[in-house]
Amino acid sequence: SQTIHQWPATLVQPVGSPLSLECTVEGTSNPNLYWYRQAAGRGLQLLFYSVGIGQISSEVPQNLSASRPQDRQFILSSKKLLLSDSGFYLCAWSKRTVGTDTQYFGPGTRLTVL
Amino acid sequence: DQQVKQNSPSLSVQEGRISILNCDYTNSMFDYFLWYKKYPAEGPTFLISISSIKDKNEDGRFTVFLNKSAKHLSLHIVPSQPGDSAVYFCAASGWRGDMRFGAGTRLTVKP
Numbered sequence: 229s230q231t232i233h234q235w236p237a238t239l240v241q242p243v244g245s246p247l248s249l250e251c252t253v254e255g256t257s258n259p260n261l262y263w264y265r266q267a268a269g270r271g272l273q274l275l276f277y278s279v280g281i282g283q284i285s286s287e288v289p290q291n292l293s294a295s296r297p298q299d300r301q302f303i304l305s306s307k308k309l310l311l312s313d314s315g316f317y318l319c320a321w322s323k324r325t326v327g328t329d330t331q332y333f334g335p336g337t338r339l340t341v342l
Numbered sequence: 343d344q345q346v347k348q349n350s351p352s353l354s355v356q357e358g359r360i361s362i363l364n365c366d367y368t369n370s371m372f373d374y375f376l377w378y379k380k381y382p383a384e385g386p387t388f389l390i391s392i393s394s395i396k397d398k399n400e401d402g403r404f405t406v407f408l409n410k411s412a413k414h415l416s417l418h419i420v421p422s423q424p425g426d427s428a429v430y431f432c433a434a435s436g437w438r439g440d441m442r443f444g445a446g447t448r449l450t451v452k453p
Binding site: 234262264270272273274277287316318320323324330331332333334335336338 | 348350374376378383384385387388391431433437440441442443444445446
């Protein structure tokens with residue numbers, strides 16, 4: 229069966245510090261991968277998605293970037309965190325099958341920028 | 343731009359009654375719709391889905407209805423149980439596979 233891991237689970241970082249959140253998927257190959265953010269009191273905002281190694285699409289201009297160095301690894305980064313980057317970050321994967329794109333989420337990372 | 347909208351931020355129902363959560367979308371290119379359930383500090387879990395070629399899909403106590411002409415879908419939970427209390431997200435995706443989520447509705451089921 230497929231599993232998705234995210235770490236760390238929680239993170240407190242000062243403004244201006246760098247960020248690296250990691251997501252890995254097991255039990256499948258060639259998945260689509262996604263990063264979402266859930267800010268307090270808001271829905272899920274798609275940040276990035278990837279259909280393959282090195283292929284990243286960005287949904288919104290922001291202080292964050294994403295990379296996919298391996299097939300089942302997705303990394304969310306920032307060079308300098310802003311207060312507004314605080315939120316709950318979720319990684320998700322889906323099979324690369326058009327029309328049945330159920331996404332499965334990881335446990336999330338709670339990021340607090342102080 | 344909000345392509346998927348859940349206009350009710352919260353809903354409270356009595357245990358045993360029906361819960362109806364609503365969702366509207368604007369993009370006619372969406373062809374696959376899903377509902378997710380989310381507890382605090384956890385990732386959303388997939389609940390039920392429906393493709394645009396259907397107007398109803400049922401799984402146990404959960405039924406999703408799709409009205410393509412109105413660009414509206416709803417989730418019915420019958421009977422509602424206290425363990426159903428969570429935030430429910432509606433989502434929609436199109437041929438590209440990227441998904442759009444609503445803002446969520448917090449369901450509270452009272453014993």
